[in-house]
Amino acid sequence: MTSAEEAIEWFGGLSLFAGQVLRDAFRRPFEFTEFLRQVFEIGWRSAPLIVLSGLAVGAVLSMHTRSTLERFGAESMIPTALAFALVKETGPLVTGLLISGRVGAGIGAELGGMRVTEQIDALESLAVDSFKYLVVTRVAAAVVCLPLLTVLMNFSGLLGGFFAEAAISGASFAFYFQTAFSSLAFSDYIPPTLKTMVFGFLIGSTSSYLGYNATGGAEGVGRASTQSVVLSSIFLIVANVILVKGIFFLYPGSGS
Amino acid sequence: MSVPIHRGQDVSQPAIVVESVSKSFGSRTVLNDFSFTVPAGTTFVLLGRSGTGKSVTLKLICGLIKPDAGTVTVNGADITKLESRELAETRKHMGFLFQSAALFDSISVGENVAFPLRRHTKKADAEIRDQAQALLEKLGLGKEYDSMPGDLSGGMRKRAGIARALAVDPSILLVDEPSAGLDPITSREIDELLIEIGANRQATLVVVTHNMPSARRIADQMAFLDEGRLLAQGTVEEMERSEHQLVRDFMKAPQGG
Numbered sequence: 001m002t003s004a005e006e007a008i009e010w011f012g013g014l015s016l017f018a019g020q021v022l023r024d025a026f027r028r029p030f031e032f033t034e035f036l037r038q039v040f041e042i043g044w045r046s047a048p049l050i051v052l053s054g055l056a057v058g059a060v061l062s063m064h065t066r067s068t069l070e071r072f073g074a075e076s077m078i079p080t081a082l083a084f085a086l087v088k089e090t091g092p093l094v095t096g097l098l099i100s101g102r103v104g105a106g107i108g109a110e111l112g113g114m115r116v117t118e119q120i121d122a123l124e125s126l127a128v129d130s131f132k133y134l135v136v137t138r139v140a141a142a143v144v145c146l147p148l149l150t151v152l153m154n155f156s157g158l159l160g161g162f163f164a165e166a167a168i169s170g171a172s173f174a175f176y177f178q179t180a181f182s183s184l185a186f187s188d189y190i191p192p193t194l195k196t197m198v199f200g201f202l203i204g205s206t207s208s209y210l211g212y213n214a215t216g217g218a219e220g221v222g223r224a225s226t227q228s229v230v231l232s233s234i235f236l237i238v239a240n241v242i243l244v245k246g247i248f249f250l251y252p253g254s255g256s
Numbered sequence: 257m258s259v260p261i262h263r264g265q266d267v268s269q270p271a272i273v274v275e276s277v278s279k280s281f282g283s284r285t286v287l288n289d290f291s292f293t294v295p296a297g298t299t300f301v302l303l304g305r306s307g308t309g310k311s312v313t314l315k316l317i318c319g320l321i322k323p324d325a326g327t328v329t330v331n332g333a334d335i336t337k338l339e340s341r342e343l344a345e346t347r348k349h350m351g352f353l354f355q356s357a358a359l360f361d362s363i364s365v366g367e368n369v370a371f372p373l374r375r376h377t378k379k380a381d382a383e384i385r386d387q388a389q390a391l392l393e394k395l396g397l398g399k400e401y402d403s404m405p406g407d408l409s410g411g412m413r414k415r416a417g418i419a420r421a422l423a424v425d426p427s428i429l430l431v432d433e434p435s436a437g438l439d440p441i442t443s444r445e446i447d448e449l450l451i452e453i454g455a456n457r458q459a460t461l462v463v464v465t466h467n468m469p470s471a472r473r474i475a476d477q478m479a480f481l482d483e484g485r486l487l488a489q490g491t492v493e494e495m496e497r498s499e500h501q502l503v504r505d506f507m508k509a510p511q512g513g
């Protein structure tokens with residue numbers, strides 16, 4: 001078999017897998033306890049990473065924004081410009097990529113490990129639908145957690161920007177946040193945040209697919225984990241182009 | 257004489273019928289037109305060299321692997337044709353000890369045993385813990401409820417795996433090399449336990465083992481798997497008198513295989 005055929009077969013497999021996730025997500029019984037556990041794992045335990053990265057990204061973006069806007073004497077626009085940059089693109093994308101790394105690798109390794117040590121067979125032998133129990137819960141948790149983590153990233157970014165700004169110009173907290181939010185409209189904020197649900201779905205299903213179907217012992221698990229990060233990052237970046245295009249199409253005003 | 261009925265199982269009907277099953281992985285044929293029947297309430301010991309497909313056979317019976325051809329009938333239903341919900345229903349009455357034990361490594365040993373009880377019964381937490389603890393004690397693991405599977409020895413993991421398989425009080429028990437990695441005394445205790453389960457609960461057992469003394473003790477019927485088929489099948493005496501040298505040698509070995 002050629003590698004092109006293999007690639008097509010692999011994509012076919014992933015598409016069927018993702019389709020089954022969507023179907024099973026709405027089919028009883030729901031594995032609610034396991035879903036909550038995954039929200040904790042994927043969402044809550046990623047929070048420190050998101051906050052720290054957000055602070056750093058926001059501070060850096062703010063410094064760049066300042067050096068650009070200073071030339072035009074437009075320093076008062078700094079909070080607005082930073083808010084736009086974060087909310088519309090940087091926040092969702094950086095969150096998506098960070099979670100691809102942390103959660104993609106985690107799901108790939110965890111499910112891969114369970115597959116090669118027969119724990120998935122053991123679940124099935126105990127009359128548990130392993131797909132619903134392991135896969136649907138993880139994908140659903142990723143879909144729910146990504147927008148929330150993105151909001152957290154955006155706020156941390158603004159806060160980081162504020163710290164950077166306050167150090168230079170002594171801007172007040174109230175003034176900074178008021179300026180930042182004053183010109184943000186619904187269509188600026190909601191679509192880019194909600195698009196990260198698609199990122200969550202891509203990360204969750206790609207890494208689950210690789211882990212759930214892992215073969216070849218410990219080496220295979222390592223492979224599944226690495227590929228989960230690489231492929232979910234690539235899919236996310238490509239999907240982002242399409243999503244941004246789609247958002248411009250649906251909310252023409254949000255481009256201005 | 258009345259036919260004993262156990263948990264809705266008709267004892268006159270075979271519990272497991274494997275008929276003309278073939279299974280390949282890629283280009284490697286593991287089972288080739290392979291058949292056997294296990295009468296309900298009996299213990300069937302499957303022998304054979306490593307890599308001949310004994311573990312695959314157990315997975316076929318549990319529906320974890322689908323045959324390429326042939327049928328696998330469990331309690332009268334073709335397991336390859338069941339809907340996932342019916343399959344789950346059938347599996348609630350089956351216990352499976354995996355060759356690797358396959359304990360869930362993210363939860364404690366006790367919670368592994370409690371897992372099927374939490375899933376399939378409405379019992380209160382305290383009752384489930386008591387029941388899991390009692391099962392662990394029965395397998396000599398009374399102190400290990402809160403240990404993590406990774407901290408146990410191979411033999412202890414095997415025993416915990418048996419405890420988990422027994423939790424749902426299965427009418428069919430599939431056991432893959434229960435005594436591998438166990439000392440002779442513990443191994444004998446496991447045999448006694450399997451015999452007790454077979455006799456008192458009238459469960460049907462399929463046991464894969466390389467331990468011949470143990471196989472002799474527990475088997476009603478034995479079968480020897482070689483090159484994708486059963487080379488010989490019968491009682492211990494019949495196997496000893498087999499026309500095949502390989503089977504006779506295997507029967508003589510203290511730790512065959």
Ligand SMILES: Nc1ncnc2c1ncn2[C@@H]1O[C@H](COP(=O)(O)OP(=O)(O)O)[C@@H](O)[C@H]1O
Pocket residue numbers: 281286304305306307308309310311312313
């Ligand atoms: N899921 C699988 N994928 C590919 N090959 C497998 C799989 N399971 C078992 N095999 C192969 O089938 C053969 C029989 O394996 P197994 O049933 O584990 O042997 P044993 O009799 O020692 O239990 C081996 O060659 C093994 O490599």
Ligand SMILES: [Mg+2]
Pocket residue numbers: 307310311312355432
């Ligand atoms: Mg085996």
